[in-house]
Amino acid sequence: MxxxxxxxxxxxxxxxxxxxxxxxxxxxxxxxxxxxxxxxxxxxxxxxxxxxxxxxxxxxxxxxxxxxxxxxxxxxxxxxxxxxxxxxxxxxxxxxxxxxxxxxxxxxxxxxxxxxxxxxxxxxxxxxxxxxxxxxxxxxxxxxxxxxxxxxxxxxxxxxxxxxxxxxxxxxxxxxxxxxxxxxxxxxxxxxxxxxxxxxxxxxxxxxxxxxxxxxxxxxxxxxxxxxxxxxxxxxxxxxxxxxxxxxxxxxxxxxxxxxxxxxxxxxxxxxxxxxxxxxxxxLSAKSVDPGKYDLVLEPNHLGLTIHESVGHPLELDRVLGYEANYAGTSFATLDKWKSGDFKYGSDIVNLVADKTQPNSLGAVGYDDEGVKTKKWDLVRNGVLTNYQAIRDQVHMIDQNESHGCCYAQSWNDVQFQRMPNVSLEPGKEKYSIEEMIKDVEKGIYIAGRGSYSIDQQRYNFQFGGTVFYEIKDGKIVGMLEDVAYQSNTQEFWNSCVKICDESDYRMFGSFFDGKGQPSQISAVSHGSSTTRFNNVNVINTGRNI
The missing domain is CATH 3.30.2290.10 (PmbA/TldD superfamily)
Known part of the structure; x- marks a missing residue:
């Protein structure tokens, strides 16, 4: 799937x-x-x-x-x-x-x-x-x-x-x-x-x-x-x-x-x-994008999928330990990076949290499928990797004594195991309009909605498309683009994050059918964020024959 x-x-x-x-x-x-x-x-x-x-x-x-x-x-x-x-x-x-x-x-x-x-x-x-x-x-x-x-x-x-x-x-x-x-x-x-x-x-x-x-x-x-x-x-x-x-x-x-x-x-x-x-x-008549480096302004319905693939999956502890590789591979975010206490997953303004209590989210429940009361916890704080997602029989492996409450089974007929909670990017502290987000962008692209994607088996190198794309020139939207996809690696991408709208712009993306495991199971999960800007990201043209 x-x-x-x-x-x-x-x-x-x-x-x-x-x-x-x-x-x-x-x-x-x-x-x-x-x-x-x-x-x-x-x-x-x-x-x-x-x-x-x-x-x-x-x-x-x-x-x-x-x-x-x-x-x-x-x-x-x-x-x-x-x-x-x-x-x-x-x-x-x-x-x-x-x-x-x-x-x-x-x-x-x-x-x-x-x-x-x-x-x-x-x-x-x-x-x-x-x-x-x-x-x-x-x-x-x-x-x-x-x-x-x-x-x-x-x-x-x-x-x-x-x-x-x-x-x-x-x-x-x-x-x-x-x-x-x-x-x-x-x-x-x-x-x-x-x-x-x-x-x-x-x-x-x-x-x-x-x-x-x-x-x-x-x-x-x-x-x-x-x-x-x-x-x-x-x-x-x-x-x-x-x-x-x-x-x-x-x-x-x-x-x-x-x-x-x-x-x-x-x-x-x-x-x-x-x-x-x-x-x-x-x-049908939109301009085909010219490949190159762009500043990207990404709206939440788009950014949620990038969060899912480049943060949610690689910070599942079973993937980190190599116990799980089905559907999404293992993880580059190995224990040595976490133990160092200073691994820069993203820039200083990047705060990524796991939360099974988030109102209106797909993952919101009172208790997980091990009877653990659900909660919110940090994964990345001020850009530094601080924790993983783990359940009752895993947390001792990272020297913790309390489950994170993210155990789930897709039905009564399946055994429960560690599943991704809602993983979200915290909103910024300053209130920005979309115009204010792009006013100092000389060459950029605004992307809304999710599209096709590809990511490697360690959740590191990736490529993401979208639903609609708008070209930004000298701080203004100048027209629609097509054939857009951006390429980066997880650490480089999140360290290029320079501006995040505040909570008034915060919205959620979600998936009903997140697959994991063998035999496979699905789960439903949301990812929240505000509109966010990433500078100097490589963009390719997906419509040209090479």
Whole structure:
């Protein structure tokens, strides 16, 4: 699976067919989404069956996760509905430590008998693993939370909104695009509800109700005479919110160059589709960039992907240690650099933080999948590498005794492991408008939205494109550009950061489908930033034949 939002889910229309199996579950009628499911008292009773069985079989630790995953996906193209999919997945995953080693098993037979059998299997797997593991698992201590709950603070549950209303929104966005110069318009709406119950022998019983939403589209304009086409994707961000994200209840819009509309905390899909069609048409006649060194002004929906690849992944501790290399390689940010205490990951104004509590973010939860209360912590402070992302059985490797609370499993059927939390660039201290950000740029490019990218297996050398590009000359926007990609390495790039807008410009980018592991799992994660400037970055032309 490619992480760029699953390649826009293969053009969106085929998205339902391309969904990772863990996201699919069984197909159900829409009304089944409203079923409240198993009550909390019964969940506790079933979880205790797993915990007590594990202890009786010699486990020194056990946890149980009862999960119900509800998803709704709506796909349209031009004036037609292509698919509406409702899915449900329900079961229990049981993880144990026996003879100092992990074991895991799962079942969708959530009965006392089914749970006992799965727990016995987890114990057997742990004992088999113990014959080859050299050192016992060492867990950082965790607080016993007792019986607690956490919910995404939504204002409007997507399950209460009729499918017809969702379809009308998507078709209206398509129509707005077609009326403004698009030749093709595909749109989709992804809505997710994770109902997760966690219990452990440490004394926690945690009930969580998590919501996420992602509206998106792909607009295409064609120049038949020239035999070429251009696309413009949505400038939406997937969010940890309810359907209010699309209602404009907390509407905040910021203006980019050339009338570009930038959204925060709410999203006007029809408005963005209209503007996207106009921009896709403009891109057909836009000037092709001249390669060379440029100052780059990067808006948050673009910079989020660069943060994801050049900060989020390389600071996952399992990659740093070489234990994990699937999907994203290992990491250049090795322990010796961290231990030195002075490794300059970026310039002095660069402060990068991990945060599982960030409101409206995709990664926001109250507790991770090990029962650890989530928090915020520094990764890079004043440009210096200060920490990594680590979970209960990892933190002792970096001489820490408290998990960072970033353990996650994509479903009840998968074992939880270290996953990227929200990783964000802190806003600057001074208030800058876009005009003020570019007024002293002699030769530069403003980039909005994400595009294609490439990064090496140590997360060091990279290349990033974008959605729309504007040329900056002598402090002013002078027109649209095309065929733009910038090349750098992680340390050089972040050390070229010279100016960051303040919190009034702060927005989030996100991915529903960040892949990791073998067997692979996906997770949802956000990356926040304000508009940021990087000086003297190498730009190449991606449209020229060499």
């Amino acid at each position: 490619k992480r760029r939002d699953f390649v826009q889910l293969t053009g969106l229309g085929a998205g339902a067919l391309m969904m990772p199996m863990a996201m699919m579950g069984k197909i159900i009628p829409a009304e089944a989404l409203l079923d409240p499911g198993m009550d909390v008292a019964l969940k506790k009773k079933m979880a205790d069956v797993a915990l007590n069985t594990a202890k009786s079989l010699g486990a020194s630790y056990a946890d149980a996760r009862i999960g119900r995953y509800l998803n709704q996906y709506v796909f349209t193209r031009e004036n037609k509905v292509q698919n509406v999919v409702n899915t449900e997945s329900f079961g229990i995953g049981i993880r144990v430590i026996a003879n100092g080693t992990w074991g895991f098993a799962s079942t969708n037979t959530v009965t006392e008998e089914g749970i006992k059998k799965a727990t016995q299997q987890a114990i057997a797997i742990a004992k088999a693993n113990a014959t080859i593991q050299k050192e016992p698992v060492k867990l950082a201590p965790v607080q016993a939370h007792g019986e607690v709950s956490w919910k995404t603070p939504i204002k409007k549950n997507f399950k209460d909104v009729p499918v017809s209303e969702k379809v009308d929104l998507l078709l209206s966005a398509n129509a707005a695009a077609m009326d403004n110069g698009a030749d093709y318009a595909s749109s989709a709406l992804f809505m997710v509800n994770e109902q997760k119950y966690f219990a452990s022998t440490d004394g926690s019983y945690i009930d969580q109700d998590i919501h996420r939403i992602w509206p998106t589209f792909d607009i295409t304009a064609i120049d038949k005479n020239a035999g070429k086409f251009k696309t413009r994707d949505a400038l939406s961000a997937p969010m940890g919110m309810g359907y209010e994200y699309l209602d404009g209840l907390d509407s905040e819009k910021l203006k980019g160059p050339d009338g570009l509309i930038l959204y925060r905390n709410s999203y006007d899909m029809v408005e963005d589709a209209k503007f996207a069609a106009q921009q896709a048409r403009q891109k």
